[in-house]
Amino acid sequence: MKYYQLNGIIDEQLVTSFMEFCNNNLQDDCTIVINSGGGKSTLAAVVLDMINSNADKITLISAGAYSAALYVFFFAKCKKKIIYGSIGMYHSQYLKDVYINEKGNPKYEDDICQVENLKSTTNRFLSKFMTKKEKSLYNNHKDVYFTFKRMKKIFPDAEIVR
Numbered sequence: 001m002k003y004y005q006l007n008g009i010i011d012e013q014l015v016t017s018f019m020e021f022c023n024n025n026l027q028d029d030c031t032i033v034i035n036s037g038g039g040k041s042t043l044a045a046v047v048l049d050m051i052n053s054n055a056d057k058i059t060l061i062s063a064g065a066y067s068a069a070l071y072v073f074f075f076a077k078c079k080k081k082i083i084y085g086s087i088g089m090y091h092s093q094y095l096k097d098v099y100i101n102e103k104g105n106p107k108y109e110d111d112i113c114q115v116e117n118l119k120s121t122t123n124r125f126l127s128k129f130m131t132k133k134e135k136s137l138y139n140n141h142k143d144v145y146f147t148f149k150r151m152k153k154i155f156p157d158a159e160i161v162r
Contacts, residue, residue, distance in 0.1 A: 002030035006047065010039025010068050015046055022050050031059045038067025038089075052077045061161060062086045062151070070146075073155075074128070080158040088146040088154075092138060129154050 002025040008014060032051070038044075048071070051058055055078040062082045065073040066089040073080065073088070099107040106112045130138065137144045146154060 002028050003033070004030060005033045005035060006069070006072075007033075007035045008037070010036055010044050010047060010072075012043065014039070015043045018047060018050065022054065026054045026057055029057050029059075031061060033061045033063050034065050034069050034073055035063035036066060036069035037064075038069050041068050041071065044068035044072050048072045048075055054078075062088070062158075064088075067091060080155055081161050082148070082151055082155060082158045084160055084162045085148050086151060087148060088151050089143055090138070090146075091143045092141050 002021075004018070004021045004025070006014065006018060051060065051072065052075075055076070058076075058078040060073060060076050060078050060080050062073050062080070064086055070088045070090050101107045130144070134144045152158070152160070
């Protein structure tokens with residue numbers, strides 16, 4: 001059994017490290033512990049694709065899954081476990097590196113594309129499991145936290161690790 005920890009922000013460095021792990025170890029069963037505050041949604045989709053492409057060999061354990069990391073955990077098609085006390089969090093996406101001109105509009109063409117992509121993103125979480133109160137928080141651009149008890153309800157088939 002091989003182990004890997006997806007720890008920290010989902011960025012280029014984490015994805016490169018995860019790719020190296022997958023390239024060198026997925027001939028065997030492996031356990032991936034996700035303990036992340038989130039990160040870039042596009043890179044989270046890459047991580048999710050790598051996991052789902054090898055779902056029969058992977059067990060994913062949540063030690064804390066926030067934002068893009070919760071997205072990965074939610075949509076992963078592999079066996080899942082939740083560490084007792086683990087929590088989750090999700091919030092609406094935001095852009096960090098967009099230049100805005102004095103009129104409040106995106107400055108460069110790629111900035112325009114990023115804003116357009118963000119506006120057209122529909123979040124599949126809303127219809128999947130959020131309660132009315134959670135949807136209200138999300139729609140008001142608040143962080144939505146999921147206690148361990150709530151995580152058990154969201155992931156009823158996940159094994160609990162104590």
